[in-house]
Amino acid sequence: AQKVTQAQTEISVVEKEDVTLDCVYETRDTTYYLFWYKQPPSGELVFLIRRNSFDEQNEISGRYSWNFQKSTSSFNFTITASQVVDSAVYFCALSMRSNDYKLSFGAGTTVTVRA
Amino acid sequence: GAGVSQSPSNKVTEKGKDVELRCDPISGHTALYWYRQSLGQGLEFLIYFQGNSAPDKSGLPSDRFSAERTGGSVSTLTIQRTQQEDSAVYLCASSLGSATSYEQYFGPGTRLTVT
Numbered sequence: 376a377q378k379v380t381q382a383q384t385e386i387s388v389v390e391k392e393d394v395t396l397d398c399v400y401e402t403r404d405t406t407y408y409l410f411w412y413k414q415p416p417s418g419e420l421v422f423l424i425r426r427n428s429f430d431e432q433n434e435i436s437g438r439y440s441w442n443f444q445k446s447t448s449s450f451n452f453t454i455t456a457s458q459v460v461d462s463a464v465y466f467c468a469l470s471m472r473s474n475d476y477k478l479s480f481g482a483g484t485t486v487t488v489r490a
Numbered sequence: 491g492a493g494v495s496q497s498p499s500n501k502v503t504e505k506g507k508d509v510e511l512r513c514d515p516i517s518g519h520t521a522l523y524w525y526r527q528s529l530g531q532g533l534e535f536l537i538y539f540q541g542n543s544a545p546d547k548s549g550l551p552s553d554r555f556s557a558e559r560t561g562g563s564v565s566t567l568t569i570q571r572t573q574q575e576d577s578a579v580y581l582c583a584s585s586l587g588s589a590t591s592y593e594q595y596f597g598p599g600t601r602l603t604v605t
Contacts, residue, residue: 410593420581420596466533475546476585477523478594480533 377402379469381481389489394454396484398467401448404428407471409443409450410478415463426450457488492516494597496582502603503572511567511600515584522565523585523594524557528578536580539565540587572604 378401388394400409411423424436426443433442442451454461464485468478495514503509515522524536535549539559550556554573559565569576579601583594 412596417598418579419598420583422593422595425593475538475540476521476592477535477538477546477549478525478533478583479535482532 377404377407377469377471377474377479379467379479379481381467381484383484384482385485385487387487387489388457390459391456392488394457394461394486394488396452396454396465396467396486398450398452398481399448400450400467400469402469402471404471404473407469408476410468410470411441411450411452412466412468412480413463414466414483415460420466424452454486457486459488459490462486462488494582494584494595496580496597496600498600499598500601500603502605505574505604506571508568508570509572509602511569511580511602513565513567513582513597515563515565515582516595518586519584519595520562520587521585521592521594522559523583524565524567525581525583526578527581527599531578533581536567569602572602574604577602577604 380399407428409426413421431443438455440453464483466483467481470476470478497512520541522539527533537557538546554570557567579599581596581599583596585592585594
């Protein structure tokens with residue numbers, strides 16, 4: 376069975392602060408994929424990043440960065456210098472070949488960035 | 491190019507009526523997924539189509555739910571004899587295929603309200 380846990384329900388920050396979102400996952404598969412999606416108030420889920428289980432290199436893409444640690448089954452996501460437009464619900468998700476790559480989502484973290 | 495489209499965007503129906511929800515995936519995407527987002531259950535998988543293979547219906551909550559995909563493209567999710575607990579946002583997603591876990595791109599969703 377697979378499971379994704381996002382312990383933070385809501386985070387509120389002031390513009391330009393950094394925001395880090397926590398994600399912990401469970402899976403028995405050795406090959407799996409992790410994702411972050413953003414759901415702004417408009418409602419559409421927007422793909423942000425994907426990471427494969429066999430590549431633990433952490434990267435930065437613009438204001439987004441992620442920290443993938445297999446040892447602790449964590450896949451944390453950071454928004455640097457947050458902006459009001461970053462206000463949204465952020466979902467961490469897991470998929471595996473054994474499950475036809477269906478996405479298992481965490482409960483989501485609501486991020487509010489105040490001007 | 492065009493993204494995933496869904497129609498209608500909103501649907502209000504009376505309990506006991508049947509509804510049909512439509513999804514147009516991104517051209518060239520062979521994998522199509524339906525998910526449901528509700529306050530109590532979060533984001534949950536419903537059904538998965540890959541090419542011409544038999545669909546994976548393991549996530550459908552009851553036999554009142556069915557889906558089909560014609561010509562490997564457009565998909566229709568049908569809910570018969572709707573119940574109030576069916577009220578949710580129904581999301582469709584497509585991806586390039588199942589050889590690996592390509593990211594899934596989501597449509598704007600259909601908000602279903604059963605009165």
